[in-house]
Amino acid sequence: MNQIRTGGLKKSIMDYGLKGESIICFAGEDWWYHHPHSKNHILRRLARDNKVLFVNSLTLGLPSVSNKDFFLKISRKLKSYLRWLRRVPDGLYVMTPIVLPFFGSRALRWINQHLLLIQMRLAMFFLGIRNPILWVAIPSAADVAQRLQTKILLYQVSDKYDANEDSALSRDVIRTLDQRLKNLADVVMYSGRKLFEESHVPHRYFLEQAVDFAHFAEPAPEAAPDAVVIPHPVLGYLGALDYVMDVPLIEEVAKRRRDWHWMLVGLRSNLVRIDAPNVHFLGPKPYSELPAYVRQT
Template sequence: MRRSEEMDLARRALRGRDLVVFSNDWDGDPLSKVHIMRILSRDNRVLWVNSIGNRAPKANAHDARRIWNKLASFTEGIREVEPNLFVLAPLAIPFYGSEAVRMANRGLLRAQVLRAMRKLNFKRPISWSFLPASAPVSGRLGEEFVVYHCVDEFSAFSDTNGKHIAEMEEQLLRRADLVITSADRLRDNKVKVNPSTVLVRHGVDFNHFVKACDPATKIPDDIANLPKPILGFFGLVADWVDFEAIIAAAKAHPEGSVVVIGKVAPDVDASALKAVPNIHLLGRKPYADLPGYCKAFDVALMPFRVNELTLNANPLKVREYLAAGVPVVSSDIPEVRKVGLCKVAQDTEDFVRKIDECLAEGAGPSRERAEFIRHESWDAKVEEIRAFVGKAMIKSGRGL
């Protein structure tokens, strides 16, 4: 078979298939997984299995609410949320420290997923896991092919039982026919366990975020009249966010505003941010409104603490900021360096200096700046994924 014919066959292999996808809850913010599966659902059927969790619940209002929502979703059965995209909210017992519970989960989750597959008349399924917690069932659903799509170093999250998450991930790595990673460091780590490990970096919803450069895009009222310059951040306000850098930026520009858009994680104390008068915590906003907020940003901030979690991360927001045409200042994260186009700071003082450089060089959205990231669309990334999956199927002799 000629190479061109093999490549064409590889790309066709991931079409007209039934995919069982283990990921975060569908109704959350659209992360990389949502973008990928929305594109694949154009010519495949997708059963999206909502998160079964990477940690045990805690005795707080947030987790109680989450459990209640999961129970409510479970009673709805299978929902078709978009054409060819079906969502299942399974019940599971998220206490990973117990082998007995893991065995019970394996049976409970497998039964629920198999029932949904039968109801949808799934044939020759491919399972596609974004979470190590799917390890008890991945490869045990009669799949023809198993993909583990790793976008984080899950054992490094502070609110998980790292040892047990690492054990489950190793099971999944050994069972997978193909491992897809989103960062160089992740690939280098996972290939030690599974040689069939490849790298596909994140894409960006370019046409959505470039609206920040459109004169017709409205700036939301809660940011429109804030004093400038506006230094903006959006994303989950979690323990990997560098509060010191945000506070230093605000104090360096008392005439301006630092805007933080996103939910504050339940275990995070944001009082230090709230204590600074020109830091504005605006809360979580709809994805549809983010270009309008970016339009108000003079400089976008990517302040992460540098640790094992973030060294393995490929922050999606960086590409989104860039697609909005906004200059970006980031902590020194390897994947941000590889994107280029950003000013990378070595420490808190340097973070402030880099912001000042951006303000001096040309603040706010620029269509010319946005065009540099256009080629990194999610459609282009999904074509890479199709090729890798297809070649792995050809190599294994299965799923064609």
């Protein structure tokens, strides 16, 4: 751990001690559209001394057509496909492999496995990646993870995947893929204490959720222009606004405490609709600007 001092405040720069390796991460989110998760932050740091390929989410299957986000998700995924393989300013590569968004049948999973293998091997050849450390964070990568030759396989479990309400994929299929990865993995990491405690996997570790301390520890000099106009007291939220939000609860609290103002910053799903004068949706913001929104809370 190295430390630097900025404005009288010590900030830490994490040195992971991993250098000269090739790392492939099958993420559970899309680099281009979703808010950066812990994987994004860690891989950005690892890319300083390692060759890193971030593979955008393979999805757990499409939501049902009746889902209000169905066409939004289709549109975003098609745009992501068009980028296929790109190098980003952080020094790593981001790839959106083209697959069929169906994992419910063995035949379609077989097709996807071969589509993925062709694209992955092509990208690995182009980037000079051999025998990588493989980091998997989504069950639908199980088939391809089993076929790639890797130095070590790490499976990160950050959710109860078979309880996902955002996918039409069978829970039995998700459980099967999840269990296969747990059996294949050299290391299984849990980012939720309850999930960790409920697990019986012997080679499991608990990796608790954290915060980018260096980014948020020093207050922004002033609040963001669209936040400073929100009256206090302010209840702030930074993150995805989707099906996991308890919309009725927010509506009820907003109705009962009209003097409380909700400042919601992040990408909003069509499922989150609240019409109240004290609930403010400010939309997604660049990560670098988030401290200016925290300043208003």
